[in-house]
Amino acid sequence: xxxxxxxxxxxxxxxxxxxxxxxxxxxxxxxxxxxxxxxxxxxxxxxxxxxxxxxxxxxxxxxxxxxxxxxxxxxxxxxxxxxxxxxxxxxxxxxxxxxxxxxxxxxxxxxxxxxxxxxxxxxxxxxxxxxxxxxxxxxxxxxxxxxxxxxxxxxxxxxxxxxxxxxxxxxxxxxxxxxxxxxxxxxxxxxxxxxxxxxxxxxxxxxxxxxxxxxxxxxxxxxxxxxxxxxxxxxxxxxxxxxxxxxxxxxxxxxxxxxxxxxxxxxxxxxxxxxxxxxxxxxxxxxxxxxxxxxxxxxxxxxxxxxxxxxxxxxxxxxxxxxxxxxxxxxxxxxxxxxxxxxxxxxxxxxxxxxxxxxxx
Amino acid sequence: xxxxxxxxxxxxxxxxxxxxxxxxxxxxxxxxxxxxxxxxxxxxxxxxxxxxxxxxxxxxxxxxxxxxxxxxxxxxxxxxxxxxxxxxxxxxxxxxxxxxxxxxxxxxxxxxxxxxxxxxxxxxxxxxxxxxxxxxxxxxxxxxxxxxxxxxxxxxxxxxxxxxxxxxxxxxxxxxxxxxxxxxxxxxxxxxxxxxxxxxxxxxxxxxxxxxxxxxxxxxxxxxxxxxxxxxxxxxxxxxxxxxxxxxxxxxxxxxxxxxxxxxxxxxxxxxxxxxxxxxxxxxxxxxxxxxxxxxxxxxxxxxxxxxxxxxxxxxxxxxxxxxxxxxxxxxxxxxxxxxxxxxxxxxxxxxxxxxxxxxxxxxxxxxxxxxxxxxxxxxxxxxxx
Numbered sequence: 217x218x219x220x221x222x223x224x225x226x227x228x229x230x231x232x233x234x235x236x237x238x239x240x241x242x243x244x245x246x247x248x249x250x251x252x253x254x255x256x257x258x259x260x261x262x263x264x265x266x267x268x269x270x271x272x273x274x275x276x277x278x279x280x281x282x283x284x285x286x287x288x289x290x291x292x293x294x295x296x297x298x299x300x301x302x303x304x305x306x307x308x309x310x311x312x313x314x315x316x317x318x319x320x321x322x323x324x325x326x327x328x329x330x331x332x333x334x335x336x337x338x339x340x341x342x343x344x345x346x347x348x349x350x351x352x353x354x355x356x357x358x359x360x361x362x363x364x365x366x367x368x369x370x371x372x373x374x375x376x377x378x379x380x381x382x383x384x385x386x387x388x389x390x391x392x393x394x395x396x397x398x399x400x401x402x403x404x405x406x407x408x409x410x411x412x413x414x415x416x417x418x419x420x421x422x423x424x425x426x427x428x429x430x431x432x433x434x435x436x437x438x439x440x441x442x443x444x445x446x447x448x449x450x451x452x453x454x455x456x457x458x459x460x461x462x463x464x465x466x467x468x469x470x471x472x473x474x475x476x477x478x479x480x481x482x483x484x485x486x487x488x489x490x491x492x493x494x495x496x497x498x499x500x501x502x503x504x505x506x507x508x509x510x511x512x513x514x515x516x517x518x519x520x521x522x523x524x525x526x527x528x529x530x531x532x533x534x535x536x537x538x539x540x541x542x543x544x545x546x547x548x549x550x551x552x553x554x555x556x557x558x559x560x561x562x563x564x565x566x567x568x569x570x571x572x573x574x575x576x577x
Numbered sequence: 578x579x580x581x582x583x584x585x586x587x588x589x590x591x592x593x594x595x596x597x598x599x600x601x602x603x604x605x606x607x608x609x610x611x612x613x614x615x616x617x618x619x620x621x622x623x624x625x626x627x628x629x630x631x632x633x634x635x636x637x638x639x640x641x642x643x644x645x646x647x648x649x650x651x652x653x654x655x656x657x658x659x660x661x662x663x664x665x666x667x668x669x670x671x672x673x674x675x676x677x678x679x680x681x682x683x684x685x686x687x688x689x690x691x692x693x694x695x696x697x698x699x700x701x702x703x704x705x706x707x708x709x710x711x712x713x714x715x716x717x718x719x720x721x722x723x724x725x726x727x728x729x730x731x732x733x734x735x736x737x738x739x740x741x742x743x744x745x746x747x748x749x750x751x752x753x754x755x756x757x758x759x760x761x762x763x764x765x766x767x768x769x770x771x772x773x774x775x776x777x778x779x780x781x782x783x784x785x786x787x788x789x790x791x792x793x794x795x796x797x798x799x800x801x802x803x804x805x806x807x808x809x810x811x812x813x814x815x816x817x818x819x820x821x822x823x824x825x826x827x828x829x830x831x832x833x834x835x836x837x838x839x840x841x842x843x844x845x846x847x848x849x850x851x852x853x854x855x856x857x858x859x860x861x862x863x864x865x866x867x868x869x870x871x872x873x874x875x876x877x878x879x880x881x882x883x884x885x886x887x888x889x890x891x892x893x894x895x896x897x898x899x900x901x902x903x904x905x906x907x908x909x910x911x912x913x914x915x916x917x918x919x920x921x922x923x924x925x926x927x928x929x930x931x932x933x934x935x936x937x938x939x940x941x942x943x944x945x946x947x948x949x950x951x952x953x954x955x956x957x958x959x960x961x962x963x
Contacts (some may be wrong), residue, residue: 296709367927373707374708375946379929385857385918385921399908545728547724548724552717554714555702559703560701
């Protein structure tokens with residue numbers, strides 16, 4: 217009976233919500249439906265192209281989702297938009313590239329692993345690049361938190377945001393010093409060839425690689441957060457820092473671990489981005505970071521599932537915009553999504569902490 | 578009277594600067610004009626960030642809009658029509674000029690009004706957001722607008738912005754009714770930059786005056802109270818939404834006018850000149866000088882642009898000299914000015930860590946920034962993290 221009652225009220229409130237929904241949300245819903253219909257039209261006209269584009273969107277989305285998780289983890293725990301996170305991702309791609317080249321600071325540790333290397337060597341190289349980039353970015357993120365954010369933990373929110381912007385510029389210029397202003401090519405380690413027979417639908421080895429790395433990372437993260445003691449501590453600190461410290465949780469260490477996790481994901485994502493797109497550049501973190509932030513906001517910032525869902529959605533929106541509107545408009549489309557979401561539904565799709573004043577606390 | 582001697586002295590120095598510059602042949606007038614444009618931008622951003630406490634990361638949007646207004650209204654961009662109004666541009670053939678050509682002075686007003694409107698349009702839907710989200714939304718707009726200008730050469734077949742090629746040959750300003758002897762003022766040229774300098778100087782002086790009057794006005798006090806505690810301000814009968822919108826609109830006016838001046842000074846407008854970096858540079862000026870303090874902000878603008886134009890090239894020379902004498906090729910080929918934003922990043926971080934109130938602090942602001950247990954979670958205030 218009790219559950220019945222509960223369902224009834226929930227359904228009732230849903231109907232009520234639909235009735236009392238503002239003109240704004242109606243416009244938003246109408247807009248989304250119209251766009252979906254248009255897309256569906258395209259899908260029917262040329263299904264092969266549509267599905268291939270969808271696959272590219274999902275792979276791009278996986279990369280974005282991994283960055284978005286870093287934003288959402290940090291926001292969930294200290295309510296900071298870690299503006300430098302995108303640049304951490306860029307550093308990740310540079311670290312990966314350096315590992316594959318085998319040379320660092322003039323010392324050659326091993327021969328460069330290029331397109332001509334054997335399959336086994338390629339696998340080892342990619343794994344090594346991933347692991348090193350993850351470690352470097354994780355530690356870098358922890359270091360940034362220690363140096364720049366920790367002293368400001370009780371300062372006004374915008375003071376910390378300005379610091380984060382400063383850190384972002386510092387990292388970006390480190391990248392500029394490191395690899396120069398031009399785009400740097402990544403070795404072609406993973407085949408561009410289609411796995412599926414025929415060329416109606418394109419699903420490349422590259423796409424498989426991205427999915428194959430992302431899924432275990434997501435499972436690992438989810439296990440860590442929900443099953444380990446440290447994960448539990450993170451959730452506790454996210455809910456209430458003071459209470460968490462009262463029950464004996466080391467808040468500073470928990471925050472550091474959160475930054476470590478975010479950095480690890482950004483590092484992996486950076487290497488994947490480089491291997492997938494074949495290039496990287498010192499300012500790639502700005503746009504990719506904003507895309508990922510959009511994804512985190514779209515899913516509901518502070519919400520881990522939301523960040524992943526948002527990441528895939530933004531990836532798909534981006535690839536559809538590339539195909540059907542024009543590559544030069546993609547950034548505009550995604551930034552418009554960011555603004556629309558914040559204006560019409562600041563809680564995001566799955567909702568956690570509100571972006572609206574006074575909410576979510 | 579003691580209150581006035583320093584500003585009066587500074588104004589006198591500013592007025593005789595071109596004469597001194599010419600006498601000593603230091604050739605500084607061009608960079609000084611650019612610096613003054615940035616002073617104007619910083620004064621505009623100071624209203625939004627310093628007075629009202631709303632972090633705007635997309636201020637470059639207004640700068641760009643102002644510049645494009647000049648591009649649209651004082652060039653041959655729209656050559657389908659031919660319309661001239663009190664323009665200083667002269668037709669060489671005697672035929673009426675192609676495109677729209679309106680007097681620069683009129684355009685300044687149009688640009689101000691247009692960007693104010695844009696400020697309201699951008700500000701309105703975002704004002705209920707919390708401070709850091711508001712910052713991101715303004716950043717989004719700041720990214721969209723230059724990209725739109727870049728892609729705006731084919732909007733359903735209509736060429737609005739001429740894309741990456743940009744709008745070129747923008748009309749210079751001029752004062753027609755002057756006698757022939759004042760040639761440089763009848764139509765501002767590229768040889769004699771004095772008219773340009775005095776124009777932007779007058780605009781900045783007006784901006785400073787408006788800033789001071791705004792700060793001490795009813796609206797200025799409303800900004801401070803909304804910044805400190807929005808709920809309390811609302812309870813006292815201040816409408817937070819209109820108060821914040823005024824901040825956006827007025828800040829945008831200065832950005833737009835600075836953009837309009839810059840557009841006609843440079844005479845060619847490219848979408849790539851309006852990057853996110855400019856938003857950050859101007860923010861850095863405001864933060865370095867002291868948020869909310871007019872003199873601090875001016876100092877911040879002069880200091881940072883001085884660094885850009887003067888100190889970094891000098892340091893570059895020194896580093897090259899050291900590299901040459903020691904035989905280190907890495908140093909003698911270093912390109913230090915390229916990394917200016919590295920320095921700006923460090924300035925932002927260090928200022929926030931050491932002295933968040935800036936070099937010349939606004940006293941009220943300093944106290945807010947040093948208050949460790951902050952309240953409502955609005956704008957520049959801390960958030961209750963309980």
